[in-house]
Amino acid sequence: MRFSMNGIAVSVAVLAAAFAASTASAQEYPTKPVTIVVPFSAGGPTDTVSRLVAEVMGRELGQQVVIQNVGGAGGTLGAGQVASSDPDGYTLLIHHIGMSTAPTLYRSLPFDPTKDFSPIGLITEVPMTIVARKDFEATTLAELVATIKEKGEELTYANAGVGSASHLCGMLFMNAVGAAMTTVPYQGSGPAMTDIIGSQIDLLCDQTTNTTSQIKAGEVKAYAVTTAERLASLPDLPTTTEGGLEDLKIAVWHGLYGPAGLPDDVVAKLSDALKVALADPTIVSRFAELGTTPVAATEAEPAALTATLTAQIALWKPIIEAAGVYAD
């Protein structure tokens, strides 16, 4: 009896607390600055996207939105920190495609991306581009594919480290071509791009955030963009489909999450603020310079992020397992 009495008392208290919390959050949230954890170092593409969005969301929410960079272990340290924080709406996470590859790349991941987070909405999908050193012989994607098939491991492919977007794109690319190249990992996109420009290495597939200015300046040779449509910022660059590689579709999608158990009204408020941010003209123009666009308002919703996350986990699992790469 005493146990159940205790149990009842506890559940009443929990209910009361939950009720108090939800009513308080409905009217007042946020009453103090909100922290968005970016699980990568400051200055990277994810950080840039996050800082742009945070600025406008802060204005909309009437509170400052602070970016905190918690880098390390391919983004899993920062994500783990948010997963175990209080679901009060004051600690959030912006993570990219790595959220969907982490469960396969890390065999001992301390969190479950589908269960330990409250998805809030998608932010943007950054396309990727296939580029080579500027003196590389192939001129079209078809020629490039033929060269790769012929030379195979004599060619070198750069990536920004295990689990990075360029690593994922490389795996898809080699799958689609049906031939392997020698993969050369770097620590981040910057050094990889440096060696492409310096003709130290042959190929790279990287986000438009990193490649657009170099393509426009003729420092690298570009072959294709990995989206269904051509980009407004690089109108002359064909898509992978046009070049005959239908299977090579990849975009680095970014999502906003809170820890699991975030009250629905807080999620709704954050999702609304995110929509306002994504419609902001400054953000649209800055994103355009990065070669990307904000997602449509219907995508900046929990349901859309959940759907993308689930689909992407299922997509990457077999590819990563087949390649046999693990990050731990």
Added chain:
Amino acid sequence: MELLSNLALGFETALTPTNILWCFVGTLLGTLVGVLPGIGPTATIAMLLPITFNFEPVTALIMLAGIYYGAQYGGSTTAILINLPGESSSAVTAIDGYQMARQGRAGPALATAALGSFFAGTVATFILAVAAPPLARAALNFGAPEYFALIVLGLLVSISLAHGSVLKALAMIVLGLLFGMVGQDIYTGTPRFTFGQPELFSGINFVSMAVGVFGIAEILRNLENERERDVMVKKVTNLWLTREDFRRITMPVLRGTLFGSLLGVLPGGGHILSSFASYSAEKNLSKHPEEFGKGAIEGVAGPESANNAAAQTSFIPLLTLGIPAHPVMALMVGAFIIQGITPGPNVINEQPALFWGIIASMWVGNLLLVLLNLPLIGLWVKLLTIPYRVLFPAIVVFAAIGCYSINMNAFDVFAIAFFGIVGYVLIRLGCEPAPLLLGFVLGPLLEEHLRRAMIISRGDPTIFVTRPISATLLAIAVLVVIFAMAPSIRKKRQAIFVEED
């Protein structure tokens, strides 16, 4: 004369009241965070990025750049005064700078750092203006084999960082290399020596290690003996340089500037080597190498100039090609993008006012730094008269706060304590921390470039001798070893002759 009109445009931009003001704010903030142990320019620039949103792009970048080179400048202050280097370059300054401070010559040490940095900054700014694009092109010839050869050379000459036993110096470099192995292997993702700690996956934090083995270990050593503490800093003799000092620092400053300017341009980690290279050069060229490690003013003048010149020229790859040379430059890329400018080869043509404005502002910033720092020397030196019961806890607290602020990670603070004890044990064993730190910094780079070169050559080691730059550097390394052996061989012979007599 295009250069003159470009510079005129640059100064026109840099000398508007707003830009001078924010340049000053940036360099002041940079000096402050440089002085506070642990808080580095990366954390500061990251924190201040949001407030630059509403600035003009050129103003924002002038301020952020000011923070960076201001911090390079401020970092030497704590290295000299309390043996607390915040980054690898000031670790070298700490070797002789701190010894000078202990001898009551903190003033001349700080003045040397300030004047050397200003001179180097001026020259490097001029190099940026005259030769940035061709230098950046030349730097691109450095691939993995070249960096590997450069680092081998750097490690070999760094043995002269120690003033004691060569064997102990070698042991410290190797121990540093081993500490550098901790973390995820970048090629396979395999964790090494992480003991299941996720915090160790990205390696040991440099600041934890530097603050621990230098600063905390020194504090522990000072606490050994109550009497020793009172005599640690003898009375401060004078604040300014003597004529003799000026004579002694001239050549080191010139050589340091040359080393720093050239190495700073290399995007793959050249700037790290600049202060070490300069120190080694000075020690080997000096007529009194025995003074090094015991308060030689050349050991402050050379590395400080090299460090500041490299800080300036490491902007070259970013401004001309849009590629960042190190994490702070990566952050600057973020700052450009947030301002709506994508850094790349086109910036110089599309945004001439911005490009030349930043360059001109660097010179203005360096001038402001000298004007700011010279009068402060007296104040800094007074800091040393603070009683130890106040100063020591304050140093430890600031170091802990600074280190925590980098990654918001309590683990890094515990690491300071761990390395403090390691450093203390090493001092008791007569081993010096500087070679340890160099091994720690260069070890991961050495491995990264060695393995990358081998992957690119598909396992063929001749890649290191068939590429001309790499072959030349390795040949110099062999010569260094021969020269290093020669005196000891000669001495042994002499010793034998003495015995025979």
